[in-house]
Amino acid sequence: MINWKLILSIAKTHLITKIKQTSIAALGVTFGIGSYITLVGFMTGLNGMLDDLILNQTPHVHIFNEIEPSEKQPVAIYKEFENAFNIVHSVKPKQTQRKIHNALPIIQHLNKDKLVRGALPQIKTQIFYIAGSIELGGNLTGIEVLKEASLFNFEDYITQGTAESLHISDNGILLGAGIAEKMSLKLGDRVQISTITGDIFPLKIVGIYQSGIADLDNIQSFANLKTVQRILGEPENYITDINVKLYDIENALPLAKKIEQQFNLTAIDINTANAQFETGTTIRNLITYAVSLTLLIVAGFGIYNILNMLIYEKMNDIAILKATGFSGKDVQMIFMTQAIIIGLVGGILGLIIGYILSSVIDQIPFQTEALPTIATYPINYNPWFYVIGISFAMISTFLAGYLPSLKARKIDPVNIIRGQ
Numbered sequence: 001m002i003n004w005k006l007i008l009s010i011a012k013t014h015l016i017t018k019i020k021q022t023s024i025a026a027l028g029v030t031f032g033i034g035s036y037i038t039l040v041g042f043m044t045g046l047n048g049m050l051d052d053l054i055l056n057q058t059p060h061v062h063i064f065n066e067i068e069p070s071e072k073q074p075v076a077i078y079k080e081f082e083n084a085f086n087i088v089h090s091v092k093p094k095q096t097q098r099k100i101h102n103a104l105p106i107i108q109h110l111n112k113d114k115l116v117r118g119a120l121p122q123i124k125t126q127i128f129y130i131a132g133s134i135e136l137g138g139n140l141t142g143i144e145v146l147k148e149a150s151l152f153n154f155e156d157y158i159t160q161g162t163a164e165s166l167h168i169s170d171n172g173i174l175l176g177a178g179i180a181e182k183m184s185l186k187l188g189d190r191v192q193i194s195t196i197t198g199d200i201f202p203l204k205i206v207g208i209y210q211s212g213i214a215d216l217d218n219i220q221s222f223a224n225l226k227t228v229q230r231i232l233g234e235p236e237n238y239i240t241d242i243n244v245k246l247y248d249i250e251n252a253l254p255l256a257k258k259i260e261q262q263f264n265l266t267a268i269d270i271n272t273a274n275a276q277f278e279t280g281t282t283i284r285n286l287i288t289y290a291v292s293l294t295l296l297i298v299a300g301f302g303i304y305n306i307l308n309m310l311i312y313e314k315m316n317d318i319a320i321l322k323a324t325g326f327s328g329k330d331v332q333m334i335f336m337t338q339a340i341i342i343g344l345v346g347g348i349l350g351l352i353i354g355y356i357l358s359s360v361i362d363q364i365p366f367q368t369e370a371l372p373t374i375a376t377y378p379i380n381y382n383p384w385f386y387v388i389g390i391s392f393a394m395i396s397t398f399l400a401g402y403l404p405s406l407k408a409r410k411i412d413p414v415n416i417i418r419g420q
Contacts, residue, residue: 007330010321011337021309022342029346029397030353032300033389036292037354040385042361043288045378057152057211058270059243060252063106063259065098066266103239106263110244115251118151120144122241123228129221130192130200131183138179138219140193142228145174151245160187161207170227172206178218180208193231201231296389300396304403328409339401340394347393351386 015022100106103121110119123142128135148154149163159177166172173193175185185191187205194200203223210217223231229238246252252269259267321331362379 003330007333007337011334011341014334015338015341025342026346026349029343029393030349032295032298033347033350033393034353034357035295036392037351037385037389038357038361039295040288040292041354041358041380041382042377044285044382044385045380047284047288048380049374049378052153057157058274059152060246060249060270061244061256061259062268062273063100063242063244063263063265064240065100098240099234100239100242100265103242104237107239107242110242110259113255115246115248115255117245117247118147119242119244120147120151121225121239122243123225123232123234123238124240125228125232126196128194129179129183130194131185134183135194136179136182136219138176138221140173140228140231141220141222142225143222144225145222152243157209157211158207159210161205163207165206166222166224169204169206170224171201171203172223172227173203174207174209174222175205176217176220177208177210178214179221180205182218195231199231199233203227296392296396300400304400332405332409335405336398336401339397339405342401343393343397346397347390350393351389354389355381355386 107119107121110116121144125140125142127138127140129138143154145154145163145166155163158174161174166174173191175191180186183191185205187208189205190202191205192200192202209220209222211220226236229236232238244255246255249270253271256267256269256272259265321334322328358379358381361377364377366374366377
């Protein structure tokens with residue numbers, strides 16, 4: 001039976017008498033784990049920020065009427081041309097209304113679905129912004145602003161003004177930051193907008209919207225749903241788009257297919273709409289974890305080398321231990337215990353240093369006009385990173401100590417004493 005109290009006492013004595021080598025081994029683990037925590041926290045935090053920048057503004061399912069080419073061309077109507085060779089020039093898509101038929105009942109139906117967190121109506125239309133002699137093309141979207149703020153973090157992108165200001169205003173507009181800059185407009189000013197039919201409406205700027213995507217901010221603005229309906233001269237049931245937010249994003253694709261079949265509408269799920277973006281995110285995460293894993297492996301090899309050298313320096317001690325009655329298994333346990341102690345101490349210190357460095361980075365100002373809502377560098381404090389860090393520290397030190405300890409177990413004390 002192994003006397004663990006004696007094993008720990010001998011391991012402690014070995015570690016203290018060779019405090020320099022012990023410290024170097026522990027520091028190898030410390031800096032490996034600390035670097036891993038800092039790097040993975042910063043990189044995944046940065047990836048999360050980039051993901052949120054796009055995905056927070058993207059519905060899990062987007063429902064609309066797609067403009068599609070006619071399934072049956074006019075020439076196919078006439079039977080006399082059925083077996084003839086036909087050449088048709090400049091075939092146009094069929095005329096379809098942008099309005100979603102029975103949009104309000106569809107929204108009510110979706111909101112009753114247990115998978116759906118919320119379904120919101122929108123109206124999207126093309127307009128021109130007019131200020132003096134300046135006229136710019138753009139898009140105006142009618143929204144229920146308070147619900148958008150609740151489900152899609154819409155208020156995070158309002159740099160001036162509030163969502164409430166737009167909600168209580170019948171003639172207000174949230175103007176894109178790019179448009180406001182180009183037209184020298186500010187909060188409280190008025191901007192005239194013109195529909196594609198030529199009707200002109202003056203609207204008061206109650207807020208500035210900045211998504212961080214320059215191409216979007218240069219054209220996009222928002223107004224109340226009823227305001228846009230009034231501008232277009234449409235009734236209250238005029239809805240062009242429905243945005244659906246789910247509790248679980250994994251249900252987006254099957255729900256989109258179900259909606260298309262049930263309502264004969266186009267429904268695009270978030271993964272399909274952002275396939276290229278998701279690929280980029282996956283690649284960035286793979287690079288992050290690959291570099292982090294390399295740091296941990298390098299630390300493990302450092303521990304192995306130090307423990308290997310420690311055994312060569314402790315040959316005499318091993319011979320004495322075996323000569324006094326310690327078995328090979330006892331000797332192996334002594335060196336394994338040393339490795340585990342080094343891993344535990346180094347790993348805990350590494351977690352502390354990693355957390356401190358992450359906290360320091362989290363306080364560094366990160367100011368850019370493209371991302372006005374971001375004040376400091378993003379850090380991900382996911383507890384799983386710390387669990388993985390300490391687990392790898394223990395596993396790597398165990399493996400790094402196993403081979404040298406196995407060598408110590410097989411040492412013949414007679415050969416060592418003769419060599420002396």
